Amino acid sequence: MTDGGDLGWWGVLIAVMGGAIRVSTPYLFVSLGETLTEKGGRVNLGLEGILVMGAMSGYGTAVVTGEPWLGVIVAGCAGSALALLHGLICNLTRVNDIAVGISLFIFGTGLAFFLGKPFINPSAPRLPHLELGAWSTYPQVRSALEINALFIIGVVLAFALAWGLKNMKWGLILRTVGDSTEAATALGYSVNWVRTMGTVAGGFLSGVGGSFLSLYYPGTWNEGLSSGQGLMAVALVIFARWNPIYCFYVSLLFGGATALGPALQTVGITSNYYLYGAAPYFLTLGLLIYSSSTKHSLAGAPGEVSISR
Amino acid sequence: MFGSTFNNGLEAVVINAAALILTLAGFGIFVALFGHNPLDVYYILYLGAFATQISIENTLTQSAPLMLTALCTAIPARAGLLVIGGEGALVVGGVATVLVGIHLGHLPPWAGVLIMGLAGSIAGGLWIGAAGALRQYRGVNETIATLLMNYIAIAIMNHLVSGPIRDFDQVLKTSSWSIPESLMVGTVPGLDVHWGLGVGVVTCVILYVIMRQTTFGFGVDILGGNPRAAQMAGLPINRMVLVCCFIGGAGAGLAGTMEIIAVHGFASESLVVGFGYAGILIAFLARQNPAAIIIVAILVGGISASGGLLQRRFDLPDATAAVLQGMLFVMVLASNTAYGRFKIFQVKAN
Numbered sequence: 336m337t338d339g340g341d342l343g344w345w346g347v348l349i350a351v352m353g354g355a356i357r358v359s360t361p362y363l364f365v366s367l368g369e370t371l372t373e374k375g376g377r378v379n380l381g382l383e384g385i386l387v388m389g390a391m392s393g394y395g396t397a398v399v400t401g402e403p404w405l406g407v408i409v410a411g412c413a414g415s416a417l418a419l420l421h422g423l424i425c426n427l428t429r430v431n432d433i434a435v436g437i438s439l440f441i442f443g444t445g446l447a448f449f450l451g452k453p454f455i456n457p458s459a460p461r462l463p464h465l466e467l468g469a470w471s472t473y474p475q476v477r478s479a480l481e482i483n484a485l486f487i488i489g490v491v492l493a494f495a496l497a498w499g500l501k502n503m504k505w506g507l508i509l510r511t512v513g514d515s516t517e518a519a520t521a522l523g524y525s526v527n528w529v530r531t532m533g534t535v536a537g538g539f540l541s542g543v544g545g546s547f548l549s550l551y552y553p554g555t556w557n558e559g560l561s562s563g564q565g566l567m568a569v570a571l572v573i574f575a576r577w578n579p580i581y582c583f584y585v586s587l588l589f590g591g592a593t594a595l596g597p598a599l600q601t602v603g604i605t606s607n608y609y610l611y612g613a614a615p616y617f618l619t620l621g622l623l624i625y626s627s628s629t630k631h632s633l634a635g636a637p638g639e640v641s642i643s644r
Numbered sequence: 645m646f647g648s649t650f651n652n653g654l655e656a657v658v659i660n661a662a663a664l665i666l667t668l669a670g671f672g673i674f675v676a677l678f679g680h681n682p683l684d685v686y687y688i689l690y691l692g693a694f695a696t697q698i699s700i701e702n703t704l705t706q707s708a709p710l711m712l713t714a715l716c717t718a719i720p721a722r723a724g725l726l727v728i729g730g731e732g733a734l735v736v737g738g739v740a741t742v743l744v745g746i747h748l749g750h751l752p753p754w755a756g757v758l759i760m761g762l763a764g765s766i767a768g769g770l771w772i773g774a775a776g777a778l779r780q781y782r783g784v785n786e787t788i789a790t791l792l793m794n795y796i797a798i799a800i801m802n803h804l805v806s807g808p809i810r811d812f813d814q815v816l817k818t819s820s821w822s823i824p825e826s827l828m829v830g831t832v833p834g835l836d837v838h839w840g841l842g843v844g845v846v847t848c849v850i851l852y853v854i855m856r857q858t859t860f861g862f863g864v865d866i867l868g869g870n871p872r873a874a875q876m877a878g879l880p881i882n883r884m885v886l887v888c889c890f891i892g893g894a895g896a897g898l899a900g901t902m903e904i905i906a907v908h909g910f911a912s913e914s915l916v917v918g919f920g921y922a923g924i925l926i927a928f929l930a931r932q933n934p935a936a937i938i939i940v941a942i943l944v945g946g947i948s949a950s951g952g953l954l955q956r957r958f959d960l961p962d963a964t965a966a967v968l969q970g971m972l973f974v975m976v977l978a979s980n981t982a983y984g985r986f987k988i989f990q991v992k993a994n
Contacts, residue, residue, distance in 0.1 A: 380728075380791075384970075424974065427981035433726055433787060434928045435977050437921055442970025448963035563795065570792055606807060613799030620792045629783035641726075642785045 346475055347598045353479025354594020355587045356486055357552050361386065362586035363489040364544025365568035367496060368537035370579055372418075373572055374500065375533030376513040376526075376639030380436030381421050382541045383565025384443020385414040389545025391451035394556040397459035406459065407485070407546045414542020415535045417443050422531030432641065440566070454556050462551045485547045489583075492540075496579040509533055513637035541565060569642070570619045576635035589615045655989035656931060663979040664943075667972045674967065680958050688957050689968075692950025699949060704837045707945025709734070709903060711844030711937055713923025715851060715895030716772060718932040720786070722855060723888040724868040729775060729790025730896040731920025732797030733768035735911075737897025739801050740767030741904045742809070742911045745823035756827040761843075761901050768897015769890040771797065776889030780882045786889075798916055805911055819912035829906050840902035845938055847895060852935040864888060896920065925973045928980075944969060 342349065365382050372379045379385075393410030397403045421439050425432045465487070468480030500506035512519040512529040519526050544564070549556045571589065575581035596611040626633060672682030693703050716730035744763040748756040775793060778784040804810075805820045829839045855861035864884055867874040874881055899919060908914055926944055930936035951965030984990070 420974070424978045427978060429980050429983065430977060431726070431928065431980075433728070434925065435974070437728065437924050438970060438973030438977055441918075441921065441925070441966060442974055445963045445966025445970045449961045449967050452961040452963075566791060567795075570788060573788060607803065609799045609802035609806060612802075613796055616792045616795040616799070620789060620796070623784055623788060623792070624778060624782055627778075627782050627784040629781070642787055 342473065342475055343602065347602055349473075349475050349479045350598035350601065351591050351594050353475075353481075354598060355591035356479070356482060357590070358593045359586040359590025360483060360486045360489055360547045360551070361544040361564045362567070362571060362589050363486070363493065363583060364547065365541045365565055366571040366575060366582040366586055367489070367493060367579055368414075368540035368544070369568040369572045370537075370575070370577055370582055371496070371509070371540070372534045372537035373577060373640050374509050374513045374637055375530040376516070376637055377422075377425055377432045377530050377534055378436060378569060378640060378642055379418065379421050379439075379534055379537060380433055380566060380569060381417065381439025381443060382436075382537070382568045383561065383563065384440040384447070385417045385538050385541045386545035386548070386565035387447040387561050388417055388443045389414045389542030390549040390560050391447040391454065391545075391556060392542070393546030394459050394549035395451065395454045397550055398454055398457045401460055403460050403462045403550050406550055407462070407543055410542040410546035411539040412542070414538040414540070414545065416538075418534045418538020418541075419531065421538070422534040425534075426527040426531060444561075448558050451556055451558075458555070459550060461554050462547070464551070483547070483551050485543070485551065493579045493583040500579065510637070513639055515638055541568070567615070570616070570623075573633065573636075573642075574619050574622055576633070577637060578635065588618075592618070651989050655983065655986070656936075658989075659979050659982050660929070660976060662982075663976045664972065667968070667975045670971055670975070671968050674971075675958075675960070675964075678960070680960075685954065685958065688953055689947070689950045692953035693946030698836075699953075701836045702949040703942060703946040704835070704841050705945075706948040707941040708838065708840035708844045709899040709919045710923055710926055710941040710945060711848055712840075712895045712899035712902070713919045714926040714930065714937045714941060715847065715923075715934065716768075716892040716920070717924045717927035718930065718934060718937060719851065719855070719892040719895070720772070720776065720885075720888045721927060721932040722861075722868045723864045723885050724871060725776065725779065725885065725889065726787045727772060727775065727790050727889065727892060728787055728924050729772055729793050729893070729920070730899075730923040731916065731918070732790065732794035733771045733893045733896035734900040734903070734920050735794075735797040735801050735915050736771045737764035737768035737900030738904050738911050738915045739804060739820075739900070740764050740897070741901040742820050742823060745827055745904070746821050748827060749824035751827075753826055753829075756824075757829060757905060760823070760827065760905055761898060764897045764901030764904075765894035766897070768900060769892075769894035771897070772893025773886055773890040776886045780885050794920065801911060801915070802913075809911075811910065814910070817912055817914075819908075819910045822910040823904065825909075827905060828909055838902070838906035840899070840906050843898060843902055844941070847898065848934045848938050851891065851895075852933070855934060860884070860887075896923070899923075922969070925977075929973070929976045944972070947972070 389410035392413040393406035396409040397406035421435055424430055424435050462484055464481045464483040467482055468477035471477055508524055512526050516526050548560050571585050575585040592614040596608045675685045676682050692699050713730035716733055717727055720727040741760045741764040745760045775786050775789045778789055779786040806818050809820045811821045831838055832842050863879050867884055926940050930940045947965050947969050954960050954964050955962050
């Protein structure tokens with residue numbers, strides 16, 4: 336039983352941890368993206384469309400050029416372009432950012448499926464990963480410790496964004512605009528411009544998150560690739576209280592919860608598979624009910640965000 | 645009074661028509677980029693959506709569930725809530741319909757259908773009503789709550805159809821037991837369109853009258869327009885919000901019932917095809933007006949219906965219809981900014 340044997344419950348634990356790292360990466364990028372958007376005072380539900388668009392454009396670029404990292408960049412740029420559309424439309428008065436987000440969700444996925452038709456068959460080069468588990472003889476451990484490059488970038492980014500939002504000038508401007516339109520206007524900042532930039536930066540990160548889906552795990556392009564990670568970003572950010580470092584922890588938690596069902600299947604527990612899969616949603620709703628109050632808005636929420644009022 | 649209502653209606657028609665024309669122009673450029681003549685594409689769009697009896701029937705079939713899911717956003721929106729849970733309420737309604745329907749084979753069809761319709765709409769109504777209660781009594785944001793509840797509803801359905809109520813004789817796809825054949829409803833007389841259309845139109849008209857002509861509807865409009873004023877006037881705000889959420893959820897739940905009893909016969913992943921999300925946008929396009937929802941749903945249904953023909957004629961991907969729909973949604977939402985900016989539509993105050 337030393338090489339690749341049955342690890343029993345340890346196997347479940349290892350699979351959940353490995354799954355947490357693998358599955359959490361797109362969650363991490365979309366939640367960081369949504370944090371930047373919401374810190375500026377807007378909600379972008381269109382991240383789902385942006386994610387799928389990023390997955391398609393990243394994959395297509397990698398197929399054509401053979402360069403997966405170029406695919407990641409292109410995915411980010413495609414995401415920014417869609418986010419720019421969201422930002423510009425929401426700059427108009429009397430336009431609801433949630434509704435625009437949902438229309439971008441439909442438009443983005445439609446456009447990605449339209450343009451991505453030729454890329455369903457060819458296979459693209461995968462993004463690299465680190466083999467941190469080479470010391471182990473268990474294949475489960477080795478596969479769990481395959482740390483992908485985007486995960487590492489995402490973790491570094493989470494800490495960098497947390498520091499930047501707190502200490503850098505752009506972070507202060509973004510937070511001011513997100514907390515009070517009046518204060519930002521009085522200080523002479525263009526509220527619409529800052530919010531649009533926050534949305535565009537968020538779109539870039541979400542596009543990169545999408546490229547992870549098509550270029551690393553599952554590592555292919557098809558129309559059922561995303562399972563709603565983009566829509567979930569909004570819930571993740573609430574769970575993370577608009578804090579990039581918490582976004583990292585929450586993404587790991589969501590990733591682990593998503594990996595729980597399949598991991599339990601390997602030890603023969605197949606009942607309630609779908610309910611385990613929905614654990615993150617139950618958890619988020621529970622937390623939301625627990626921490627909400629009719630008296631005050633959610634702790635840590637930007638004052639101008641519609642969903643925190 | 646008449647003049648201002650008329651002018652508001654005219655303003656909405658003009659602005660929406662302009663948005664539609666801009667959308668078609670944008671879509672024309674889009675298909676031209678792929679080497680197709682935009683005029684040919686427009687003609688095929690018309691052909692596939694509204695030109696023949698078959699295409700009209702197709703369009704109406706597509707629009708039927710959208711009318712009902714749009715109500716899930718529109719009615720709570722009139723009270724000032726942004727509910728995006730139509731997808732989940734439809735699924736919950738569909739599952740409730742199946743759970744009740746499988747026991748009703750011995751009843752006369754009219755009674756069975758009536759009970760299933762009640763089951764679907766009550767389940768959907770309670771589902772969204774719960775989100776309304778969480779908001780009123782606990783301060784939980786209804787938009788996020790209903791978004792999360794969509795996923796929870798889908799997970800519950802997947803759980804049920806993959807185990808407790810799974811029909812193992814169905815080998816092609818995982819699905820629940822089927823409701824008795826005798827309880828399936830057919831098509832509207834004279835049209836090859838299932839009864840979901842009739843139910844959708846009648847529900848929208850009834851709600852239009854309720855929201856327009858009754859004291860309740862008037863109160864809801866006050867609440868939606870100015871919550872402080874509603875509070876000052878002593879309106880029962882909590883109750884009104886809960887009722888609006890229940891009505892909206894019941895609409896989407898009824899859409900689930902119709903999908904079961906007129907289309908599928910059983911619950912499965914085929915209930916989760918985005919009717920709920922499209923419904924949100926239809927409600928916004930109709931400016932939360934139940935009567936306008938009928939027209940907008942038919943328009944959007946027409947785009948879906950002509951997708952197949954576009955695909956066959958021009959060898960375009962099947963997502964072409966989604967691209968056009970997305971463009972239309974984006975354009976019409978952006979056009980909201982134009983309201984009140986054109987002097988000719990404003991009634992002079994004197």
